[in-house]
Amino acid sequence: EEQLEESGGGMVQPGGSLRLSCAASGFTFSSYAMHWVRQATGKGLEWVSSIGFAGDTYYPVSVKGRFTISRENGKSSFYLQMDSLRAEDTAVYYCAREGVRAYGSGTYWYFDLWGRGTLVTVSS
Amino acid sequence: DIQMTQSPSSLSASVGDRVTITCRASQTINSYLNWYQQKPGRAPKLLIYAASGLQSGVPSRFSGTGSGTDFTLTISSLQPEDFATYYCQQSYTNSRTFGQGTRVEIK
Numbered sequence: 001e002e003q004l005e006e007s008g009g010g011m012v013q014p015g016g017s018l019r020l021s022c023a024a025s026g027f028t029f030s031s032y033a034m035h036w037v038r039q040a041t042g043k044g045l046e047w048v049s050s051i052g053f054a055g056d057t058y059y060p061v062s063v064k065g066r067f068t069i070s071r072e073n074g075k076s077s078f079y080l081q082m083d084s085l086r087a088e089d090t091a092v093y094y095c096a097r098e099g100v101r102a103y104g105s106g107t108y109w110y111f112d113l114w115g116r117g118t119l120v121t122v123s124s
Numbered sequence: 125d126i127q128m129t130q131s132p133s134s135l136s137a138s139v140g141d142r143v144t145i146t147c148r149a150s151q152t153i154n155s156y157l158n159w160y161q162q163k164p165g166r167a168p169k170l171l172i173y174a175a176s177g178l179q180s181g182v183p184s185r186f187s188g189t190g191s192g193t194d195f196t197l198t199i200s201s202l203q204p205e206d207f208a209t210y211y212c213q214q215s216y217t218n219s220r221t222f223g224q225g226t227r228v229e230i231k
Contacts, residue, residue, distance in 0.1 A: 035220065037168075045160075045168065045211055047220040058218040060125065094167055098215075101173065108174040109215040110158040114167035 002026035002113055004095050009118030012085055016122070020080040022095030022115060029076035033098040035111065036069065036080050038091035038120075048093070051078060063089075085122045092117040126150050126214050130223035136231040143199040145226045147212035152192045156216035159188055159197045162225075163208045171210075172197065202228070 008020040022034070036048040049069040050058045057069050066085075071078035082089065099112035127150040137143050147157065155175040160168040170179045172188035175195055185200040199206055207230055212223040 037222075044225040045162075045213075045222040047213075047222065050218070050220065060219055060221075099173075101177070103174040103177050104155070106155065106174070108156060108177070110170055110173040110179075111160070111168070111213070112170050112173075112179070114169075116167060 002097075004097065004113055004115035006093065006095050006115045006118035009093065009120045011121040011123060013124050014086060014122055016085050017081070017083045018085065018120060020082070020093055020095075020118060020120070022078050022080075024076045024078075024097070027097075027113075030073040033109075034071065034078045035096045035098055037094045037096055037111070037114075038089075039094070039117075040088075040091040043091075046091075049080060050098070082120070085120075087122050090120060090122045092119050125219050126153060126217055126221055128212055128214055128221050128223040130210075130212055130226050132226060133224065134227040134229060136229045137202050138231045139202055139204055141202045141231075143202050143206075143228060145197045145210055145212075145228075147190075147195045147197070147223050149193045149195075149214055149216075153214045153216035155191045156214055157188075157190065157195045158213045158215060159186075160211045160213065161206075161208045162211065168211065199228075 033052045035050040051069045068081040094117045095115045096111040097113040129148045157175045159172040162168040176188045209225045209227045
């Protein structure tokens with residue numbers, strides 16, 4: 001069975017750091033781009049970062065320079081190092097796999113496998 | 125970044141109703157548009173990819189249309205298990221973005 005499982009969430013003070021992990025199983029991890037998506041309580045989904053199978057990384061402006069995504073293909077895992085945390089970073093953080101498919105005349109990407117999420121609380 | 129705007133933000137409907145949710149991109153995204161369903165306390169679930177492709181295992185009452193900047197998710201006959209929040213998401217740029225969500229409630 002294909003699965004993703006997050007770990008590492010918890011409570012941290014503003015300005016602090018936290019490292020999230022996502023362990024993958026049941027599929028060839030090294031062949032996929034992987035993402036982090038977060039959701040504050042009662043709010044919508046916000047894309048946080050991505051790492052391609054070649055190691056290329058991307059971030060939105062809201063976390064660029066503070067968050068770092070990385071992966072270890074040998075461990076079928078990827079990570080999110082979060083530094084200089086702010087109250088507005090409080091959310092459930094999901095890891096997600098990006099599937100890819102040829103459809104019609106193009107190639108398309110989508111999030112087809114998600115973890116259950118891990119809660120990060122930034123508070124003094 | 126590309127902004128995704130959904131409408132309405134919420135709607136009330138009855139079992140059996142036809143429901144339509146709209147998603148508009150701030151610039152063209154061709155057909156790089158996905159739809160997800162999320163129930164409380166659960167991770168999102170992929171429904172539609174590439175604007176109109178039905179994900180395996182998703183009931184055929186769900187359908188998607190559109191290209192360019194305007195997209196629609198339709199539930200042809202709402203079922204009790206469809207009450208949830210729905211999100212669109214673009215994969216046209218490396219900075220993936222989501223719409224703000226549409227909550228479908230029981231009337």
